[in-house]
Amino acid sequence: MKQSLLAAFAVVTGLASLTACSSPSSTTAPNPPSTSPAPTSGKVTINWAASPIANVGIRKQLIQLFEKANPSIKVNLISQPSSTDTNRASLITEISGGSTTPDVFMGDVVWPGQFAAQSLAEPLNKHFPASFFTRFAPGLVQGATIKGNVYAAPFFMDAGFLYYRKDLLQKAHLPVPKTWEQLQSEAKTLVSNKMVKYGFVWEGASYEGLTCNWMEYLTDAGGQVFNAQGKPNMDTPAAQHALSFMRGLITSGVSPQAVSVFQEPQAMNTFNNGQAAFLRNWDYAWANSQTPGQSSVVGKVGVVPLPTFAGHGARGYACIGGWDLYINPHSKHMAADLTFINWMTSVPAQTVLASQYSEIPTNATVQNSPAVRAKNPVLSIVGQTNLVARPAQNPYYAKVSTAIYTNVNAALAGQVSVSTALSQANAQLASAVGSSSL
Amino acid sequence: MRVNKLDRGYAIAGYAMVTPALLVIALVTLFPIGYSIYMSLNAIQSTYSGFQFSFIGLHNYAIIFGIAEFWQSLGFTTGYAIVTVVIELILGMLTALALNQPIKGRGFAVAAMLIPWTLITVISAQMWGYIFNPVYGVLNAILLQLHIIGQPILWLGLPNLAIPSLMVADIWKTTPFVTMILLAGLQLIPTELYEAARIDGASAVRVFFQVTFPLLRPSIGLAALFRILQAFGLFDLPFVLTQGGPGTSTESIAMLAYKALFNDGEFGPGTAVAVSTVVLVILLALVSLRALRTQVGEVES
The missing domain is CATH 3.40.190.10 (Periplasmic binding protein-like II)
Structure with missing residues (x-):
């Protein structure tokens, strides 16, 4: 009996370590940094x-x-x-x-x-x-x-770019897409002709990278996260358009459902293995896709600015990272x-x-x-x-981004409808910048 | 149970002997818990010269109780704990009964069974990540080969699948632990009781419910207690496999506290979440221990 009591104590201790971590490891006040440079005579x-x-x-x-x-x-x-x-x-x-x-x-x-x-x-x-x-x-x-x-x-x-397979577009006599709609239809053609396994891969997992992807579609569609008064503004027709398009990439079979769990490495690997025709990724993806041994598409890749929605100007938006x-x-x-x-x-x-x-x-x-x-x-x-840029000029950006990516991801996974995701995101954004938030 | 003088003498000696251990526990357990409670009652600002506290009473609790995400993660964690513990107890009981038979190679079977339990959760979670992976995962490959599914399934990306997938990984890992506790309990049951039952002509099912099960109840209670407490601390499995997604459907209460504390630097509300969990877990532990104690009493009488 006593053993089990002690054992129970031990388990509680284990759980309590979660709270213990939150205690500051040092309660002594660290010295404010000195502005005078320290002597660098010895090796530092x-x-x-x-x-x-x-x-x-x-x-x-x-x-x-x-x-x-x-x-x-x-x-x-x-x-x-x-x-x-x-x-x-x-x-x-x-x-x-x-x-x-x-x-x-x-x-x-x-x-x-x-x-x-x-x-x-x-x-x-x-x-x-x-x-x-x-x-x-x-x-x-x-x-x-x-x-x-x-x-x-x-x-x-870092900035987002569109990477494409030059060889595949050439074989199918397709131009490099300038609009998102064009990208969607070209990717569909390539997939249905069995020229490639997936049309378009990107980063849709529930994490910071999805906020970046989202900013690109949202801004291009004419939307914004906060309006000029600093109030949450994601429940708008522009945002509906952007999120419906992203979800549509998945439901139309252009992007695999798996993009809703993809971060950069998964999207990159899928493209490098030759399994995708188009990739949205950061600038370093260029060097990454052109490294023999780690990529099977060396010399077959082109890079252009991200597309725009038809009728929304000449060029798309790239998120600054x-x-x-x-x-x-x-x-x-x-x-x-x-x-x-x-x-x-x-x-x-x-x-x-x-x-x-x-x-x-x-x-x-x-x-x-x-x-x-x-x-x-x-x-x-x-x-x-x-x-x-992402709306990061405030102390609450971590919560702002969480409100964005968890809800956008829920819509991509088909867990909630596009409009529910956006109204939930808006409500969470309001509490993120308000005082009573977690 | 009546306590006589002799028992009281033993009790005093016993307490004297555990005092050093209790002091250590107080230092490493009660102090952090107490400090966390103190933190949860303050607004905390991180400055260049350390933390600044200002007392705000229960305001942090009012904040977290007013947030849907808190209740959602509490609901997820509770449901997860109940389902996994029940299944683990049933499976653990079956394996323990099988391993309690004098079969050939029992030692090997017990050792092999313990492998999942000895793996660090983060490692086994990574392994399950490869199994569940939607693009190159083993599970999809097998199911596609057998023509059970026509399309790869996104095990961790859809809420209706992500939660059961996590549960499978958890049950695989911790059932051996339940088995070990139950097996130890089984081996304590005197064989005379079984012989007596056999002489009386009781069927195997009847022996199980009339002899094995009642005598095993303390072990079952102990295994359940351990597992419930562990399940409420659920963190590493969803942290590795889903990061709490899709959406926040697999965000456990411990992950919520982690996010508030270490991503957002919200030390007040974050510790309030952690303290709420500790209170809940202590209540659960007390209730379980209470239930256990009466059972032990019954058995002794």
Whole structure:
């Protein structure tokens, strides 16, 4: 009897550990970061937390080049989860608990609102001169600015593109689609002629990436998440049009039902295996699809800006994604952190990112360099696309995005109707930006 | 049960001996729970110099109780716990009865059966992820080969399938645990009772319901208690397999707390969810223990 009582206690303990995690690991107040640079005479080691970039060995190469240029600083890579939500959860736990590591972390471009409100990032404008920020392409610094403070340095940019199989379109004598409707009918033709297994694959799982996909259809259809007054505005005819079209891609057999559980790797693999005619993915998908050994469609792929709805202008919208470099406010090596960020956003580092890995650089000089453009076909079409940002300039963006992707995903899965999904999303958006939310 | 003087003396000695252990438990269990309760009664702001608390009473609870998502995840978790525990008890009982027979290779069978239980849930969940995968999953491949289905099925992407799929993965993993507890209970039943029943000419079914089942009730209660408590902490399986989707249909209460605490940094409402779960689980544990105790009393008398 006593044993079972103790056992019961043990089980309760296990459950309670969930709540225990929420207690701050350190109750002592961490010192506010000093603005005077620490002496860098001896060798300093800083920890850089970053998730895998484009699933290739890019981080290690950049670290090697940095250490070569700055022999007094050693960089230790902390590999973060590739899921952006899990990555953020681990960073929030560490930094809100007062941990001094990581010193520098790579974070999503949609995080500054939340990280500023919860004091999880050091304002960079307090350390860098104003001239530092002029190296970035227009609009990027603004995205990391909250109430006059810049919380992150733009590292690389992502945008959504349409990848297509040149060989299949050629064989079927079809043009590269300019509208979503055209894409749908061409994909249908290719599938029904048994030329390819799936027509169009994209990211429809219940996660942040679906919010990006959604922003592209919604904005192109003329809709928006919040209206000019900041009120939720997703229950509109434009949103109906966008979501009905996305659901229609699945019901018409153009996209497999499986896209409602696809994240980037699943969509990418399906395309790389030659199982899909069209793919919506980020810029790095170019390098990814052209790497022999990991792709069976090398040399058969074309890339264009995303299509638009018929009658909605000449070109579609691409969601802006990408990653910034942030400093942990509790870091003990502020000077080395700044040196690291300065180098990572400099011309040499950004050239490596853009020419070897088909990322879009944030450094304006590199972005406009003809030599880099020649090596990166995605970069030369960035200028032809309309960019749309996610509604992230507020501390509640995490909840805003959850309200979007869970409801859009429910409609894609056929769990609820399009109109129910949109009215639910609207209600959840209202509570997300209100005070009484979870 | 009457407590006489001798028993009381034993009780005092017993308490003296468990005191060190209880102190450790208090430190690692009661303090975090107490601190979480304190956090759940405050509005918490994360600042550069640590957390700032301001007392707001039960406001965080008012927030979570007013949100449909909380009740939905509570409903999902409860339903999930009931269904999986009942099925696991039935399957566990059947396997335990089979393994209690003096059959050849019993040791091997018990060892093999324990493999699912010893796997870390995150690993076994990944494995089930490969089985259920809609594009290259094993399950779809087998069913397509056998012409049972004509189209690949999206096991984890549709709510009517995602919940049962999670349940299957859970039952596969934890039935061996139930079996082990029941098997231990079975082996404690004196063989004389069975011999007596056989001499009286009782049928196998009758022996089970008149001898085995009543004597096994404490073990069944214990297995059920363990499993219910575990099921209410459901996290890793949906976290790996569905991330709570489609929509929020497989979002357990622990995932909801995780999301509020570590994605949104909402420490007040997040701890309120966690504390509500703990209260619920403690109530369940007390009720189950109470039920267990009367059963033990009956058996002893």
